[in-house]
Structure formats: structure tokens, C-alpha cells
Amino acid sequence: MRLNLVHGTAVARVAPADVLRAQSGSIDYEDTDAAITDQKNVVLTSGHGDCLPVYLYDPTVPAIGLAHAGWRGTLGNIAVETVRAMGLQYSCEPQNLRAWIGPGIGRCCFEVGADVAQSFRDRFDWALDYIDPGPGGKYHIDLKGIIRRQLSDCGVTAVESSELCTVCRSDLFYSYRRNRERERMLAYICLKGDR
């Protein structure tokens, strides 16, 4: 199941009927930046240039989710929207969820203008903890820290994250901000098991 990303906050649910439809290949979800499923052996995927992949796993249901969080999705609380969708669809409790935030652009390299920094301040009253003023009226934003805070505020406390920055680590990752090219990393998650 592949997401066609638009930096929004829509969450797709992959249901048994979708699995049947996908048996001859893959399904693309248009205008969707997150997906959830409780179906076994379904691989949720999304492509990432510098945006952060947020992996969610509830071992008790079990169910999984995958969110694509750039700055717009992070501003729109995409990780929490995905947690909420898992709660609505599969009765997942936030305290049972385990989250991992994969490699993405770090505070070191995510430089934005005052307008973007202000958007985060307007939306989250704690956002200043994750925004550093830089030279030339620019700001550096810690998206990973903001997502961790969003998840913990909604009750997901088992959150781990990669410390790797996709822009800095040209030896490991593609980066849109570094190269302005179309190569992407693929994030994927799957519940393995017998059907």
C-alpha cells in the first residue's frame, strides 16, 4: 500500500477488501500522508526526501500505522491524527503504542523563515522549546522533538527516534534539501503473521 504524499493530514485505513484488491499488486492512496492497518502481511510504505517517517505499533491489538511528517504535516499534528485513527478503528490505547521516528532532517539543517516558525508558535504554546533563532532572521526547528512532544501529549510515551539527519549524512541518505533531486528513501512497516 503506497501513499501519494501531499504534506496533509489524511489517514488511510487499509481494510480486508483493500487487501483482496491488492493481491495482484499494490494500491496507491491519493492525497494521503498516513496509513493504518490491522491486516497481516500488508506492507505500508511512504517515500521520504527529508520528511520524518513515524512508525506506530500496538502489539496488543495488534495494529500498525505509518505517517509521513514534513513540516506541514507536523504542524497539522499528523502523528497524533494517526494515533487517533488507530484508536477509532482498532481501539488502540495510546499507552500501548510504541512509536519510532526514523531518520529525517535535523534541527541542525532545518532552517526556515519567520513565517514558518510563527506558524508553530501559533499552533503549539510550547513550540519555542524547539525553535532556535539563527543568523539572517532565519530559524532552526527541531521537528523530531516536536513530534515526540505531540505524541507524549496524547499519551504515547514509548517513543524512540533516530538521531540521524538526512541532510548531514550524505553517506547514508538521499536528501531533497541537500541535492534538490527526486530520489527518496522508502519507509515501510508490516505486521507479519499467518493470515
Ligand SMILES: [Zn+2]
Ligand atoms: Zn543536519
